[in-house]
Amino acid sequence: MSKFKRSQRIAMMVMEFLFSANKNFSLNYFCEKYDVAKSSVSEDLQKINKSFQEQGLGMIVSNIGASGGAYFKPSISKSETQKFLETLKNKLQSKERILPGGYLYYSDLIFNPKITNYLGLIFASRYIDEEIDYVLTMETKGIPIAMATANYLNSEVVVARRESKVTEGAVVTINYVTGSTRRIQSMSLNKRSMQPGKRVLIIDDFMKAGGSAKGLYELTKEFNCIIAGIGVVIDTEIPQQKMVDNYFSLLKLKKVNEITGEIEIEIGGK
Amino acid sequence: MSKFKRSQRIAMMVMEFLFSANKNFSLNYFCEKYDVAKSSVSEDLQKINKSFQEQGLGMIVSNIGASGGAYFKPSISKSETQKFLETLKNKLQSKERILPGGYLYYSDLIFNPKITNYLGLIFASRYIDEEIDYVLTMETKGIPIAMATANYLNSEVVVARRESKVTEGAVVTINYVTGSTRRIQSMSLNKRSMQPGKRVLIIDDFMKAGGSAKGLYELTKEFNCIIAGIGVVIDTEIPQQKMVDNYFSLLKLKKVNEITGEIEIEIGGK
Known part of the structure; x- marks a missing residue:
């Protein structure tokens, strides 16, 4: 059972991405920090990506693999x-x-x-x-x-x-x-x-x-x-x-x- | 029916708070932007507040009233x-x-x-x-x-x-x-x-x-x-x-x- 609810976890991940634009975070990092499975992190990343795009700030680029990770790529329309x-x-x-x-x-x-x-x-x-x-x-x-x-x-x-x-x-x-x-x-x-x-x-x-x-x-x-x-x-x-x-x-x-x-x-x- | 799911809405609100620290957002602003009731926004704010505190960045100070609003008050432990x-x-x-x-x-x-x-x-x-x-x-x-x-x-x-x-x-x-x-x-x-x-x-x-x-x-x-x-x-x-x-x-x-x-x-x- 995860320490945080999904919305709370997502809020914290957004903070990390914004604080460290263009920096790659491994999926494992998020899995361990929030005590959740990779599949949940992947879903979170999709939602966060949508929100970044909606807000017009850029996107979350994910690489879902064994050595997968994700980073915030800033981009203004x-x-x-x-x-x-x-x-x-x-x-x-x-x-x-x-x-x-x-x-x-x-x-x-x-x-x-x-x-x-x-x-x-x-x-x-x-x-x-x-x-x-x-x-x-x-x-x-x-x-x-x-x-x-x-x-x-x-x-x-x-x-x-x-x-x-x-x-x-x-x-x-x-x-x-x-x-x-x-x-x-x-x-x-x-x-x-x-x-x-x-x-x-x-x-x-x-x-x-x-x-x-x-x-x-x-x-x-x-x-x-x-x-x-x-x-x-x-x-x-x-x-x-x-x-x-x-x-x-x-x-x-x-x-x-x-x-x-x-x-x-x-x-x-x- | 709101345009965004809760987690997506929360992600976007976090972005706004981080981009404009110490700035008051009216509850109405969030209600209109996301097409949700005040009660939902209040719940969101509570969740976001927890996440800010957990992340060690400060807190969301809310004033739930007719002219209510909320702002991100930065504070590092x-x-x-x-x-x-x-x-x-x-x-x-x-x-x-x-x-x-x-x-x-x-x-x-x-x-x-x-x-x-x-x-x-x-x-x-x-x-x-x-x-x-x-x-x-x-x-x-x-x-x-x-x-x-x-x-x-x-x-x-x-x-x-x-x-x-x-x-x-x-x-x-x-x-x-x-x-x-x-x-x-x-x-x-x-x-x-x-x-x-x-x-x-x-x-x-x-x-x-x-x-x-x-x-x-x-x-x-x-x-x-x-x-x-x-x-x-x-x-x-x-x-x-x-x-x-x-x-x-x-x-x-x-x-x-x-x-x-x-x-x-x-x-x-x-």
Whole structure:
């Protein structure tokens, strides 16, 4: 006789899957934890899978065999993504967000866990099959999005810093040219932070000419790691020619008019 | 006849609660979404509550009345906290972590979402009744912990920066004295980032003399906000006198010996 009723067991399994996305749990693990037969666990997994799909979060991928297991594969539907980006776009287009110089204020959105979780889910859905070991970003505003993405991918975050700190030990530093202002800047990464041969997803909040993405790209190569993708939340229409190809962006900033207060953003950057 | 079976409905409700910790859902919301009677929802909530408690994550607080609702109140048990901190302590005490100058390398831990989620859960458990509006931190390493904490508290993160950026608009800047090296440094916060009268939880990864916590404290006062607490992951035994009182820390760093490789950390800082 099991310690838990089915619905209670299912509730607990959902918690475990959500806490450890993209991590395989053996069927035996569940059998032992809940003291039930494999056939019951299999049935549970089917029900949980339906619920994940209904909720629009992804699916439970099961492998029912002797060495069987199951994992939560995050995946957000196109329509859910569209709905979320529509809301985000509308928030971003509020004219109070225009800063002197025509910049856009959006830190409040990037650092809101509700929004960040969604952004992470969207990026993870896109790169879930790429077996990402590290999500690499640049301090500061890329960090929350990288954390949320890594959470769904079951990987770790590595953060490049603008200046190397005495408290950080040996670092690898590269110089790069910022695409828009053509200034030379540097970024550093702790020597210990990435093992060679691993697969890296570069995530950032904003891309204008792509200078810092290019810097992160070069840094990844210095560590002999493989670049599996580049994802940014917002890119700009101008300049059209970016310093990196093959990136994926969610929103495209087309126009900011400081005088009229007009902001034009398009869903589905690149 | 409901659209979903009980176990499937429960699975979906668990997802909603976990995605929106500390947020109240009305009973009507669940009744309409799943097309079931209030009595069924109440029963579901009881089952879900048991599962949350069994899993050691907290509880579902229900208010069964005309305007009734329920929310997930995160709370980690003392024994679970102890177990997690024991593991973290052992990882931190590995002598390969000692950097030149006697600093400790721990970025890999702080930026690992699994570890960060736990840290967030521990801080949220402590401050859940404080009605926190903002979790305030200092770039860079405080950010992941602040995000995880805010996620469980249903609040937003605000990040103070070492230098003000042209892309950030008007900022409030204060100067502060770093406690350990007695240097003057500054930190800036966007003027838009906090509304007056709100309740602020300060979170950081490390505290030596408490200079930056003191800076964040002063900054909070400049915004006419209320300091509801200060939480840090690691504090140091020396100096004993910190620049802020009333902080809460998880681990205390007692000794780092660069020559012998000995690191001594104690659970339950302050």
